[in-house]
Amino acid sequence: MVTTTDIVVLGAGYGGIRAAQQLSKYLTGRQDIRIVLINRQSYHTLMTQLYEPAVGTKQCKDIIVPLQEFLSEEKVSFIEGTVTAIDIAKRQIFLEGEAAPISFAYLVVALGSRTEYFGIEGLQEYSRSLNDIQSAKGIFKRVQDILSDGTSTPTFVIGGGGLTGVEFAGELADYLKRARGEQGAKSKVLLIESANQLLPGMSEGTCRYAKRTLEKLGVEVLTGVLVKKVTDDAVYLSSGKIIPYSLLMWAGGISGNSVLKDSGLQTDPRGRLLVNQFLQYVGEPRVYGVGDSALVKDPATDRPILPTAQAALQHGAAAAYNIYAEITGLPKRIYQPSFILLCITIGKKQGFGESESFKIKGAPAACIKKLIPHKYFYTLGGFKLLRKRLLK
Numbered sequence: 001m002v003t004t005t006d007i008v009v010l011g012a013g014y015g016g017i018r019a020a021q022q023l024s025k026y027l028t029g030r031q032d033i034r035i036v037l038i039n040r041q042s043y044h045t046l047m048t049q050l051y052e053p054a055v056g057t058k059q060c061k062d063i064i065v066p067l068q069e070f071l072s073e074e075k076v077s078f079i080e081g082t083v084t085a086i087d088i089a090k091r092q093i094f095l096e097g098e099a100a101p102i103s104f105a106y107l108v109v110a111l112g113s114r115t116e117y118f119g120i121e122g123l124q125e126y127s128r129s130l131n132d133i134q135s136a137k138g139i140f141k142r143v144q145d146i147l148s149d150g151t152s153t154p155t156f157v158i159g160g161g162g163l164t165g166v167e168f169a170g171e172l173a174d175y176l177k178r179a180r181g182e183q184g185a186k187s188k189v190l191l192i193e194s195a196n197q198l199l200p201g202m203s204e205g206t207c208r209y210a211k212r213t214l215e216k217l218g219v220e221v222l223t224g225v226l227v228k229k230v231t232d233d234a235v236y237l238s239s240g241k242i243i244p245y246s247l248l249m250w251a252g253g254i255s256g257n258s259v260l261k262d263s264g265l266q267t268d269p270r271g272r273l274l275v276n277q278f279l280q281y282v283g284e285p286r287v288y289g290v291g292d293s294a295l296v297k298d299p300a301t302d303r304p305i306l307p308t309a310q311a312a313l314q315h316g317a318a319a320a321y322n323i324y325a326e327i328t329g330l331p332k333r334i335y336q337p338s339f340i341l342l343c344i345t346i347g348k349k350q351g352f353g354e355s356e357s358f359k360i361k362g363a364p365a366a367c368i369k370k371l372i373p374h375k376y377f378y379t380l381g382g383f384k385l386l387r388k389r390l391l392k
């Protein structure tokens with residue numbers, strides 16, 4: 001039987017929002033249960049679109065949604081704050097600047113990821129990463145400064161050829177070509193990936209297509225090389241090549257949120273919460289881990305699931321159901337990943353999408369990717385939110 005009745009969700013990203021919304025649906029009318037959502041900001045960020053404000057092809061306001069626009073206060077109590085520690089034994093959450101902890105009966109950890117620098121000398125100090133609105137604003141400003149300060153060959157180096165690196169490189173190269181005239185033509189964009197192909201985890205055909213499309217936009221793609229060292233003006237590669245840069249954007253890896261490890265929770269070597277097939281934390285069954293901050297495996301293959309927004313949404317829904325099942329005495333369900341269409345743009349007009357059953361590329365894929373945020377707004381806040389966003 002539940003004695004304390006707060007279900008606390010940490011993080012208002014894809015996983016956390018989905019968990020909070022599903023819980024509020026399942027537990028409609030249960031006055032004895034309170035759902036509390038804690039997030040560092042009072043808005044939800046569409047992380048999958050961050051490359052656009054970073055290049056300046058969209059504004060930050062286009063990819064954030066204030067929580068009050070789609071979360072009903074009666075159903076979900078929101079606390080704006082930064083989580084500093086989780087005490088599993090006492091079932092308490094600590095927030096920055098708040099002396100009194102917040103207690104929970106059930107907890108959903110959906111705190112996303114942080115950039116992983118793999119201990120590479122100079123990398124953290126000199127690179128920029130793209131993981132929130134502030135970092136996107138910082139990259140945008142730096143790109144504009146570089147383009148306006150008369151540098152003879154502005155060189156933009158992107159480390160990491162996963163989703164973030166590929167989309168950012170494509171968007172930047174396309175923007176330089178279309179909008180920056182002579183200065184754009186003189187600029188160089190280099191994408192460096194340590195694996196032998198871009199987009200590890202996706203099919204070979206898709207990876208080859210991504211490389212070709214990037215190259216057509218003028219991006220120099222280097223695969224199978226490691227970043228060994230970074231100084232304030234150059235990147236040193238395992239091939240012996242030294243690349244002077246104007247901006248270095250690092251998208252070479254992510255780890256689970258540092259709060260987890262700092263709180264002494266059991267994580268994998270990449271700092272992701274260890275969870276079982278029901279997404280319950282291995283150290284406490286009333287704690288669930290979802291999204292980028294958890295090591296979620298596909299039960300069919302026992303392999304980790306690619307950290308994506310769609311996966312985080314599915315985890316959030318699965319964790320919500322299992323909490324509801326526990327409270328109401330129903331059997332819990334093993335998390336089963338379902339249909340995931342990964343859609344990626346390369347510049348404004350090209351892209352590709354891939355799911356288990358089909359592939360799509362070119363302009364249709366770019367079109368689908370453009371529609372995804374609208375579909376998502378509808379899922380978040382129904383027609384009312386979609387209309388508001390379209391009229392913005």
Ligand SMILES: Cc1cc2nc3c(=O)[nH]c(=O)nc-3n(C[C@H](O)[C@H](O)[C@H](O)COP(=O)(O)OP(=O)(O)OC[C@H]3O[C@@H](n4cnc5c(N)ncnc54)[C@H](O)[C@@H]3O)c2cc1C
Nearest residue numbers: 011013014015040047082083111112291292307308309312
């Ligand atoms: C540029 C880019 C492009 C991408 N493209 C795609 C794509 O095309 N398709 C795709 O599926 N995925 C894509 N991804 C990956 C996808 O965005 C992530 O997998 C997804 O955001 C993970 O969701 P999440 O809920 O785990 O975490 P997040 O969405 O990162 O949410 C975590 C939340 O926790 C909050 N938080 C963090 N720490 C604290 C704290 N200490 N206290 C309080 N709050 C905190 C954050 O502010 C945030 O609101 C992309 C990512 C990037 C960066």
